[in-house]
Amino acid sequence: MSLRLSTVILPVHRWHEGGRERWQRAEELGFHAAYTYDHLSWRSFRDGPWFGALPTLTAAATATERLRLGTLVTSPNFRHPVTLAKELISLDDISGGRVTLGIGAGGNGFDATVLGQEPWTPRERADRFGEFLPLLDRLLTEDAVSHTGTHYSADEARNVPGCVQRPRLPFAVAATGPRGLKLAARYGQAWVTTGDPKLYEDGTPEQSVEALRGQVEKLGKACADIGRDVAELDKVLLTGFTPDRNTLLGSVEAFVDFAGRHRELGFTEIVVHWPIADSDFAADQAVFEEIATEALGRLG
Template sequence: MRVGIVILADRRWSESRWRWQRAEEWGFDHAWTYDHLGWRDLVDGPWFDSVPTLTAAAGVTSTIRLGTFVASPNFRHPVSFARQVTALDDISAGRLLLGMGAGGIGYDSAVLGGQTLPPRQRVDRFTEFVDLLDRLLRTDGVTWRGDWFAAVDARNNPGCVQQPRVPFVVAANGPRTMRLAARYGQGWVTTGAGGDDLDSWWRSVAELSARLDRELAAVGREPGTLDRYLSLDAAPVFSLSSVQAFEDAVGRAADLGFTDVVTHWPRESSWYAGDEAVLERVASEVLPALRIADAAGG
């Protein structure tokens, strides 16, 4: 089981730099930040873009994988974003993970003055986004036109450090987006499908994992060829509310076949409110035990 952590870009770099360094020192396998122009009620506070944040994080770390959690076509265009992705992959020496999703409603979909799309159209747009971005990162000189995006002789020199391109971690809960994950993804990430209590949320996660198995079978892909990421803090209980809560969540995710889990750095209040002392205990007690278990094949 690999463990990742989201570090929200809600602090100036002078205040957050040490968190990225500490995440690597503690042995987290990957560290992520949200790719939003603003997020929920935190839109009224400080907020920084994911691309320069990850660029800075790449400069102060050397081994931990870094990623977007998750990028979307709400305000990204595949042509310009492909250049940013290529640069990030180069600067990080091939440590980039590209988390991608269809994009929801809210600030990101409204701030540019455009129309808020219904779910079907958001998935239509996301399908084009993933398809074109895949082409751009693999091929030089792409000309392509769809209903939502276009490219005219778009270049990708020198290409990604990771070949044939950076890994896509596709956020998907519905059948159509799961098919995208099965076709294009090196990873799949889910938040579960809601639920009023913890047990019902875990049941939704199990159902989604089973649905993914069916989508993989439909395209003739073996289940073990796609990494499975679970965003633990979409559950009704914050995963770092206690060490025991985190251990329980990791164990249940492993039982369902997930290869990776993602938690969030505790904040003082509001979303992901918690005690950093719990994070420190998880880092010093739980992560080493997981590494030993992995090394032993258990």
């Protein structure tokens, strides 16, 4: 099974002070895609520079030619399907059809309360996502959409001419629970996971692999329940949140071992964070670039 390697470039650099060069370098290194987080701020980066995801991706689209671009991931926390659809259609047009929308239900944190609301419970997030994603699917595939929902509505929302990619740009749906996996099975062209968060602090790499194996099996069942072949979905692992996060970018050999074990689980794309000094994503830039150019060739 072939495996693709992609990267996440967090929007922490001014565009003219290193931002543009990172996206261009990602293309030069041969990454399949470069993504960015769609947050208004994030964890330890909250008090430092942090730029908007969609404007950053638009700039990246004009600075690159082949690299796929996308969010990893956006969520309903501060988005509405109507306005998001318009922005995505514009971005898909500017990029020449190179956009993938990573999307999930969201979580707690700054984005969950920044608009002044109380954070939603897990059930409320699932309810909203269950309405958000089908409406977004319609908005990206139909010229005019009207919908009256519990959480989201649209009144003759116009989206002519639609996406460059047909019938719409691909969805990479982040999910691990049963409701999210059903949405991934029905609407996704890819599925995204970061692993089992319960193993982040004290788990072992072996436990993480078994947890991911279980997630892949549940995705397969969700697809089978609606008569879909799970092989139709790409399986994307966003690294940096598993127990071996501090070693997998330590050497090409370590990454090849990691990638091989996860390819065996059925993953088709592994995403690594572009190094950021003095952060959770610190790594040796030279080793990172060596991984980008050599690791997949060594997998065989």
